[in-house]
Amino acid sequence: MRRSLKWLAVATTIGMILVLLGGALVTKTESGMGCGRSWPLCNGEFVPTEITAELVIELAHRLVSGAVGFMVLILSIWTWKVIGHIRETKFLSFLSFFFLLLQGLIGAAAVIWEQSDFILALHFGISLISFAAVLLLTLLIFEIDKKFDVDKLVIDRRMGFHIISISIYSYFVIYTGALVRHTKSSLVCRDWPLCVNDSPALPTNLFEWVQMGHRAAAGLIFIWIGYVTYLAVKNYRQQKVIYWGWISAFTLVSLQVLSGAFVIFTQLNLFIALMHALFITCLFGVLSYFLFLLSRSRKKQ
Numbered sequence: 001m002r003r004s005l006k007w008l009a010v011a012t013t014i015g016m017i018l019v020l021l022g023g024a025l026v027t028k029t030e031s032g033m034g035c036g037r038s039w040p041l042c043n044g045e046f047v048p049t050e051i052t053a054e055l056v057i058e059l060a061h062r063l064v065s066g067a068v069g070f071m072v073l074i075l076s077i078w079t080w081k082v083i084g085h086i087r088e089t090k091f092l093s094f095l096s097f098f099f100l101l102l103q104g105l106i107g108a109a110a111v112i113w114e115q116s117d118f119i120l121a122l123h124f125g126i127s128l129i130s131f132a133a134v135l136l137l138t139l140l141i142f143e144i145d146k147k148f149d150v151d152k153l154v155i156d157r158r159m160g161f162h163i164i165s166i167s168i169y170s171y172f173v174i175y176t177g178a179l180v181r182h183t184k185s186s187l188v189c190r191d192w193p194l195c196v197n198d199s200p201a202l203p204t205n206l207f208e209w210v211q212m213g214h215r216a217a218a219g220l221i222f223i224w225i226g227y228v229t230y231l232a233v234k235n236y237r238q239q240k241v242i243y244w245g246w247i248s249a250f251t252l253v254s255l256q257v258l259s260g261a262f263v264i265f266t267q268l269n270l271f272i273a274l275m276h277a278l279f280i281t282c283l284f285g286v287l288s289y290f291l292f293l294l295s296r297s298r299k300k301q
Contacts, residue, residue: 002141005078009138012075015068016100016131017281022061023107023124024277027181028270034058039108040066065104072097072134079137086140088292096133103127121178124277125171131281132288139289153239153297162228163294166221167287173221174280176214185210186273192264193219218257225253241293245286252283 026032034054035042042048042059076093083089103126106119155163180186185207189195195203195212203209225246232246259276266272 009141012071013134013138016134019065019068020127020281022064026061028273031057069100072100092133092137096130099126099130120182124178125174128284135285136292155297160294163290167291170287173217176217179210180214183210186268192261222253222257225250249286252279255279
């Protein structure tokens, strides 16, 4: 039974990544209205008669999200029954399904009733919380065999502060990135890293402020994670999960910054744009795991 549960957990985690990338694809290809203002049907039809690229993308995203939603529900119930005695299981089980359901409702509301870009930008971040919960559930399942035995970790207060602060701040960075997509501000600045355009002045409109606000937020988290990675390499060489975890985080945030630059250089190449979404998804997963480790660790001064 546990082997089957592990397979389901891994498949559900991968499925959640596909849901996140599918949502990014819908936004980047402007396919949100591919099925018209009809949900869950397409243009009020069970089998659409007029097939367009936008309809295929939107409908595929709905089908994948629905299928993964059932997988998350089954995983939540199954883990609750099998490893419900582990402290974090019930909370993560609830979190994973609740936030996936919430993002589905927000997506449906965006189709049926027009929503502001600032509300729609929440959609990706809400899905990320569900993904993080599923990922941690998966690690808990594998922890049964002591493949992720972290109870002996010792994390000092400074590292704990950085873990909590960066995790919270990363959510703000993710929101600003989603806002760039939903306000169609991705290419409003033709230069990188500054928004020079025709003059080196400050941003002159909302779209430039949204774009440059995201770049500034991303630049800060890059520097911050780089600094904490230095601390981890210096002080946590004997605790491999922290040591390699922060190296992984710095690698992912570096790829995130580079892919963001190449989005501009390639004039919004779709593959690079999706990689941009993938890197931040993986980074948020790593940061969520750090929070899990912090909750399990034995604190020291």
